[in-house]
Amino acid sequence: MTDHTVFTLHPGRRPLLVSVPHAGREIPPELRGRFVPRALAVEDTDWHLDRLYGFAQELGASLLVPHFSRYVVDLNRPPDNTPMYPGANNTELCPTRFFTGEPLYREGQAPGDIEVQQRVDLFWRPYHEALAGELARLRAEHGHVVLFDGHSIKSELPWLFEGTLPALNLGTAGGTACDPSLRDALAAVLASQTQHSHVVDGRFKGGHITRFYGAPARGVHAVQLEMCWRCYLEESSPAEWHALRAGEITPLLRRLLQAMLDWRPA
Numbered sequence: 001m002t003d004h005t006v007f008t009l010h011p012g013r014r015p016l017l018v019s020v021p022h023a024g025r026e027i028p029p030e031l032r033g034r035f036v037p038r039a040l041a042v043e044d045t046d047w048h049l050d051r052l053y054g055f056a057q058e059l060g061a062s063l064l065v066p067h068f069s070r071y072v073v074d075l076n077r078p079p080d081n082t083p084m085y086p087g088a089n090n091t092e093l094c095p096t097r098f099f100t101g102e103p104l105y106r107e108g109q110a111p112g113d114i115e116v117q118q119r120v121d122l123f124w125r126p127y128h129e130a131l132a133g134e135l136a137r138l139r140a141e142h143g144h145v146v147l148f149d150g151h152s153i154k155s156e157l158p159w160l161f162e163g164t165l166p167a168l169n170l171g172t173a174g175g176t177a178c179d180p181s182l183r184d185a186l187a188a189v190l191a192s193q194t195q196h197s198h199v200v201d202g203r204f205k206g207g208h209i210t211r212f213y214g215a216p217a218r219g220v221h222a223v224q225l226e227m228c229w230r231c232y233l234e235e236s237s238p239a240e241w242h243a244l245r246a247g248e249i250t251p252l253l254r255r256l257l258q259a260m261l262d263w264r265p266a
Helices: 037-041 113-142 180-191 208-213 243-262
Strands: 007-010 016-019 062-066 145-153 168-171 198-200 220-228 237-241
Touching: 007 113, 016 113, 016 243, 062 113, 113 145, 113 208, 145 208, 145 243, 168 180, 180 198, 180 220, 180 243, 208 220, 220 243
Parallel strands: 016 062, 016 145, 145 220, 168 198
Antiparallel strands: 007 062, 168 220
């Protein structure tokens, strides 16, 4: 295990890396007073995904977990802050709004361009260096590697999207981030059950990590799963683990990861 100041990497022995870039909860003490009080509860966290995907280590996969909140810097946004979904409301590289649209910072306290770059250097870059290094290690050892980027979100967030999201949203950047046969294999796993609604390359097609690292021609195949909180949490209390729901979704998630491990490029 590599326990860096901004992330923890659990190296695996098989060609799969699980990244959960929005599972971090920490806000540095020197920043806390600049946020509105509500922000200190880090409500837009991808709650407990490191716990939910803990079984990945049993399967032999690597697991990369950040320590700091997306409110400090969003690890799934490009360093130039290009919007992920043009034409829709987006959160930034250093977010200034909650997912509900209200300001995160006290008036006049949002970071400027110089501070954003400092946060990239302190928090964003080390995570991505670890991610890229682990992908390179696994690809060199196995000839290919699958990157699974795990996310979760509240089922309804009108500021970001209309209506209610499907429970499971698989994204492959429109089929460009992984081999089509891997995309088909994962879609088949989702289609094999009826308890949880699902879609492939719908509203959430994959963020920066999926789009940037997915390079099938070079042996790196990336997929993102955006899962609704209702699958494993009490949505009214997002920090509260729901043991029954988590127990019901875990076998399906295990089958998805096992399908990634079983898959081989043609």
